[in-house]
Amino acid sequence: MLIRRAIDDAEAIARSRDGDLDAYAVLVARYTSRAHRAAYLLGAGEDADDVVQDAFVKAFRHLSRFRAGEPFGPWLLRIVANETKNLIRSRRRRDALVMRLSALETEVPAADSPADEVLAGERRVRLLAAISGLPDSERQVLVCRFFLDLSETETAQVLRWPVGSVKSRTWRALNRLRGLIASGEQDRVFNG
Amino acid sequence: MADSADRQAELESELRALSPALKLPPAADVTGTVRQRLQTRQARGRRGIPETGVLPRWRRLRVAVIAAAALLLLLAVTPQGRAAISHVLRFDGIELHQGPGPAPVPAPSGGASVPGRASLPGSRPMSVAQARRHVGFPVLAPASLGQPSKVVVADRGRVVSLIYGRTPYGPVRLDEFDGHLSLTLFMKFVVMSNVTEVWVNGEKGLWITGPQELIYIRRDGTPARASAEFTTGSTLIWGTRRVAVRMEGSFGETAALAIARSAR
Numbered sequence: 001m002l003i004r005r006a007i008d009d010a011e012a013i014a015r016s017r018d019g020d021l022d023a024y025a026v027l028v029a030r031y032t033s034r035a036h037r038a039a040y041l042l043g044a045g046e047d048a049d050d051v052v053q054d055a056f057v058k059a060f061r062h063l064s065r066f067r068a069g070e071p072f073g074p075w076l077l078r079i080v081a082n083e084t085k086n087l088i089r090s091r092r093r094r095d096a097l098v099m100r101l102s103a104l105e106t107e108v109p110a111a112d113s114p115a116d117e118v119l120a121g122e123r124r125v126r127l128l129a130a131i132s133g134l135p136d137s138e139r140q141v142l143v144c145r146f147f148l149d150l151s152e153t154e155t156a157q158v159l160r161w162p163v164g165s166v167k168s169r170t171w172r173a174l175n176r177l178r179g180l181i182a183s184g185e186q187d188r189v190f191n192g
Numbered sequence: 193m194a195d196s197a198d199r200q201a202e203l204e205s206e207l208r209a210l211s212p213a214l215k216l217p218p219a220a221d222v223t224g225t226v227r228q229r230l231q232t233r234q235a236r237g238r239r240g241i242p243e244t245g246v247l248p249r250w251r252r253l254r255v256a257v258i259a260a261a262a263l264l265l266l267l268a269v270t271p272q273g274r275a276a277i278s279h280v281l282r283f284d285g286i287e288l289h290q291g292p293g294p295a296p297v298p299a300p301s302g303g304a305s306v307p308g309r310a311s312l313p314g315s316r317p318m319s320v321a322q323a324r325r326h327v328g329f330p331v332l333a334p335a336s337l338g339q340p341s342k343v344v345v346a347d348r349g350r351v352v353s354l355i356y357g358r359t360p361y362g363p364v365r366l367d368e369f370d371g372h373l374s375l376t377l378f379m380k381f382v383v384m385s386n387v388t389e390v391w392v393n394g395e396k397g398l399w400i401t402g403p404q405e406l407i408y409i410r411r412d413g414t415p416a417r418a419s420a421e422f423t424t425g426s427t428l429i430w431g432t433r434r435v436a437v438r439m440e441g442s443f444g445e446t447a448a449l450a451i452a453r454s455a456r
Contacts, residue, residue, distance in 0.1 A: 056226045073375075146211060178203060
């Protein structure tokens with residue numbers, strides 16, 4: 001059987017609300033990798049697939065609360081973020097999160113690469129380590145703004161904070177990050 | 193204060209540049225599992241069985257049997273045609289759908305729909321060098337095609353299009369975008385049997401023959417209808433970790449792969 005035509009988000013949502021699971025499957029296919037990236041980076045790590053699955057089941061149940069015309073992505077990510085939070089709360093270990101973030105690509109350059117490339121690589125590693133060391137809320141806001149490419153308003157929606165908190169926490173997080181990197185760089189100058 | 197704001201902005205762009213370098217495991221396909229869970233729920237709902245709550249063991253068993261039976265029944269009565277639209281092939285921000293799409297919008301100037309037509313929202317022509325400074329991903333230009341005759345940055349730096357007016361394969365168009373955020377940027381309507389998997393520089397790609405309809409998806413998820421256009425030739429889709437490329441032209445697979453390999 002062939003697909004006759006594709007449907008956009010608005011139509012898929014409208015049909016899903018009426019219980020059309022085929023229409024919902026289109027949304028699931030369309031947003032799985034985005035939801036997975038969010039869950040993973042917000043702290044679910046290896047459990048991201050489970051979070052995504054639960055979030056989609058929950059989102060279907062809550063579709064009646066979805067306001068027509070609003071973008072689906074941030075609305076879904078709000079559920080994903082909440083599921084991730086629940087997962088983290090249920091975990092006994094607190095260290096898991098740090099491990100996940102340190103599993104990021106470090107891009108170790110080849111031995112013969114130019115010096116500035118080596119420096120850029122080192123700086124990335126330091127940046128990532130610094131982000132992992134931030135307090136939860138500050139790390140989350142940076143993940144939303146810069147690793148999920150969400151606007152301030154969307155970040156506020158996803159994390160369930162007022163927009164003002166998104167602004168102030170972003171500012172605080174960037175300041176702290178700069179401090180952490182600067183102290184790291186100073187060490188390097190003195191030692192090298 | 194201004195200095196502090198500058199340094200803040202610098203760090204922000206550094207973080208954005210770091211985003212594609214994050215290594216994440218691939219997402220599992222949850223479409224089937226989610227559908228199954230929802231089907232079970234729907235079946236329960238119809239039978240008036242509570243969704244949660246603690247039931248005695250014998251009742252739980254009975255619920256399970258009823259749910260399984262209802263699921264089987266649902267599978268049996270669901271018309272085949274309705275199940276079909278869930279088949280969507282996703283690749284690097286491009287969603288492939290089987291069959292013809294909505295009727296293409298005629299070109300505003302009345303001109304023919306050729307791969308050179310800039311049809312994405314907010315298009316701004318500029319040079320390759322300018323485009324490279326303007327967007328947050330590396331722009332790949334195939335060396336074997338020479339200099340592009342036109343470069344367009346669309347939708348506030350979301351897509352860069354390189355157009356080569358005269359090549360041995362007729363006009364060739366490349367649409368490039370940041371593939372790492374897993375957003376859907378294009379919808380394509382194709383005949384699935386015309387899609388084959390290929391390898392370009394060690395990365396998986398797709399080779400699609402024959403005319404296809406193409407629709408651009410805006411940041412808010414709505415399709416830009418005006419961008420619906422028929423591609424005239426065949427298309428090669430490939431990418432690196434940082435950038436995804438959609439290249440169309442009237443070339444064969446071997447020529448397309450050679451052009452892709454020359455992209456720097």
